Amino acid sequence: MSTLQAPTGLGKTAAVLFPALVYALSAGSPVLYVAPKNSQFKAAVDLGKVFQKSRIPLKVLVLTSKAKACQKDEILCQNSSCPFATNYHDKVEENDLRTRDEKRHLWDYRYFQKLSEQYEICPYEIGMERIRAADLIICDYNYVFSPHANFLDRYLDPIVPMKKPVLVIDEAHNLYERVIENYSPEIRLSILKEFFSKTLVKDEAFNKIIDQAIRLMKTLSPPASSAKIKTDGEAIKELLAQTLSLMTARWGGDGLPGSEDPLFQFFTLWYDLNEMINVSQESIPLIYKRENGDEVLKAQCIDPSALIAPIYDNFLGVVAFSATLKPFAFYQHMSGFDLQTSEAVEFGSPFPREHKKIMVIPQVQTNYRERDRHYQRIAMIIERVIDLQSGPYLVFFSSYQFLRAVEAELPKGRDWQIFSQSSSLSGAGVQRIMDLLEDGEGTRLILAVQGGSLSEGIDFRGMGLRGVFVVGPAVPSATFERKLMQDHFEQLSGNGRAYAYVYPSMTKSVQAAGRIVRDESEKGIIILMDPRFVEKDYAEAMPDDWYELSAKELVPKQILAEVKEFWDQVAGNVGHEVHGKAKGPIGEDSLSV
Ligand code: SF4
Incomplete structure (x- = not known):
């Protein structure tokens, strides 16, 4: 069992799945790849195509949820109410549908919908019937990590036992929260x-x-x-x-x-x-x-490890990976891995460290009690940093309310294009933002929230992002459930506050920061605002290449001078002019507006 961390944008999915497939296939087993969102399936499907191009006849099965696959408005799987259930087995047998297109390389949503329409059979059910014939099965976490999960029941048929699959868990930082949600009725x-x-x-x-x-x-x-x-x-x-x-x-x-x-x-x-x-x-x-x-x-599930660990007994091997699995001890425990017998490996970024400038500004307070005194300062820092280098920037807040408050303080009358995320942002809205970043000119400012659809699982590569501001850690609210979690881990490891509040918030902050410098030509700045970012518990969730000995190394003596120096150093490669002089220092003494 292994836990792997590597920066976003490196093609982790293919890098992990490839050896997993080679290992599993040589043992006569399939690979089960699980991810928290269907949008993450593409990388796994694409890898299947690579195998097929190399004349390795890999059969790839993509399972969609029953709700998505269902042909009816309501899921009523009875002979009397659904024609796709009526005489299902007779129709499947008469038309050889269990083995039809056996040599086909991809059995996915579209394929099963077509079969369903042609033979009036349930598309979800016929998909599940292919589980035992596939080499690579791609599906959501819920097929394995839910009290209603049915993958293993289907696969581990006691009458015709099959070889155990290898389990590959993508974006594994999401797993424990999904399990908590699924097991808290x-x-x-x-x-x-x-x-x-x-x-x-x-x-x-x-x-x-x-x-x-x-x-x-x-x-x-x-x-x-x-x-x-x-x-x-x-x-x-x-x-x-x-x-x-x-x-x-x-x-x-x-x-x-x-x-x-x-x-x-x-x-x-x-x-x-x-x-x-x-x-x-x-x-x-x-x-x-x-x-x-x-x-x-x-x-209320407060520690999912005991629920998850026994599930792994059904697999030949388990690999969990993500860009944010630190500290490893936290994620290994929360993901049900045995700390003694499982491995944890961090891969650094292959891109030169000089391509990104990471700063912590501890003079800005973003905690709930004090933040309203800092809205103007935050807006001022954003403005003055952006004035040194125009282009697209992302600013991530811990809540929508915080976002709106700082947005109101941003300067008016500038030739910036500003887009601020709302809680109802749709897929089309995300696409409009991508278009704005890709095709727009000058300064474009995207104001968004940490943990949202613009801060995780989205690739801004090639859009020339100049910087990311992370305005405070998104620390979870101190609900009764969170306090129970804190007490539980305090007793278990003496680390209750970090397990319940600090590490979950840092996952979101590091994910947000990871939207930038995703290929070797990109350069940019990451500015984290809040003194908590240099505290030990927060700092140990940062990737290895962010600092050498202490996160305090990330605190600049003079913010603007150091930002300007960074852009001066990379200016030749960025292709944009660095604008004028840094307007006076924003040092410890000069943060007041
Ligand atoms: S049998 Fe299939 S198509 Fe019919 S209601 Fe159930 S899931 Fe939907």
């Missing part, structure tokens, strides 16, 4: 009450069960607004048993209820909760909280 009092109105006719038997569930929530509710609670789970099991018996009475012997059926939805809510509270009170405590006028009963 909750029940809201408001949702329970809605079930009363969901039944079309008055449903006495079901209403009685809903009443019982609401009473159960009241019994469990603690005096405090948020608290961990203990239960032996008997009352929940009893509620589930009664719901199941009502379901059996209604549908016994006559198929299953649809996923939209209120009784089935009610059962699923409690079933998921019950599954998780039986795992471990330590890593998934049961909590009760009151928020926004509602009450929530939740199994």
Whole structure:
């Protein structure tokens, strides 16, 4: 098992997948490549084509989610309600669809949609049937890391056992948060009450069960607004048993209820909760909280390692990689890797270190209590740094509110083009920004948030970016759940604050900073604003090539003079004129506006 970190934009996916495929194929096993977003599948599909061009007949299977593959408006997979499910097996067998196009190299969404339309069969199901025939299977994390995951069930058929696949996890810094999300089911009092109105006719038997569930929530509710609670789970099991018996009475012997059926939805809510509270009170405590006028009963996953680790037993080998997996001990633990037996390797950037200037400006405070006194300073630093070198820049904030506040302080009447990200930014909006960066001229300023669609999984290579400003670390809010996580890791490793707040925020900051200098011709500046960036816990999440001994090396004596010096040094290669003199120092004493 290995954890690999390398900078963004180097072709990591191909570099990791290639040896994984060679190793797996020589052992007669397939590779399962998982990523958090479908948009990341392309690099893996492209590598499959490279094998095929070299006359290695690699069969690549791309699985899409059921929601995307489904031909109907609602997922109701019953013979009676979906023609694509009706006589599915007969249609598949009559037309040899399990083995059709066996020699084809790519079985993807379009291929299965075509089969589905031609033979009126479910495109999702026929895709799943190809799992055991593929050499490279490409899919979302949820196929493996979810309580409802069905990849392994399909693959590890006990009747016809197959060789274990090699698992390759891309953008692995996302894995632990996805697992936390997937394994933290909750029940809201408001949702329970809605079930009363969901039944079309008055449903006495079901209403009685809903009443019982609401009473159960009241019994469990603690005096405090948020608290961990203990239960032996008997009352929940009893509620589930009664719901199941009502379901059996209604549908016994006559198929299953649809996923939209209120009784089935009610059962699923409690079933998921019950599954998780039986795992471990330590890593998934049961909590009760009151928020926004509602009450929530939740199994909150705070340490996913014990959930993930056993999943790896199903694989021949596991490789997890990303541009941000530091500190390794944190990501190895959170990803379920055994620290003693797994390897961790960091690859540095192959591009000259002189091509980027990294600075920390500790005089700017961005923490919630003090930031409003610094909005003007931040705007002033951005303006004066940009005045030394025009071109496109990215500015990443920790929240939309922070972004808007600084945007209001930016100088008016300049010939800059400014685009600020909103929470509803669509794929088309992202494309407009790419066009602005690619085709525009002069200073273009993209104001965005860390952890958003403009700071991760997006490649601005070749767009001539001059710099990235990271305005403060995006430290998670101190919610009740976060505090539980902090306490848990404080007890486990004495590192609670770093595990719950510092490392997750630094992943976002380093990802944002990584948007620049993505090939050997690019040069640019990275400016991080906040004194926390030089603290030990924050600094140990930075890539090795950012500093030698201490992150304090990144604090400039004179900000503008050093930025100008950097541009002077690289000016010959940048092809842009460095504008005039640095306008007076922005040193420690001169940050006031
Ligand atoms: S059987 Fe397939 S097409 Fe029909 S509802 Fe289910 S997922 Fe959709």
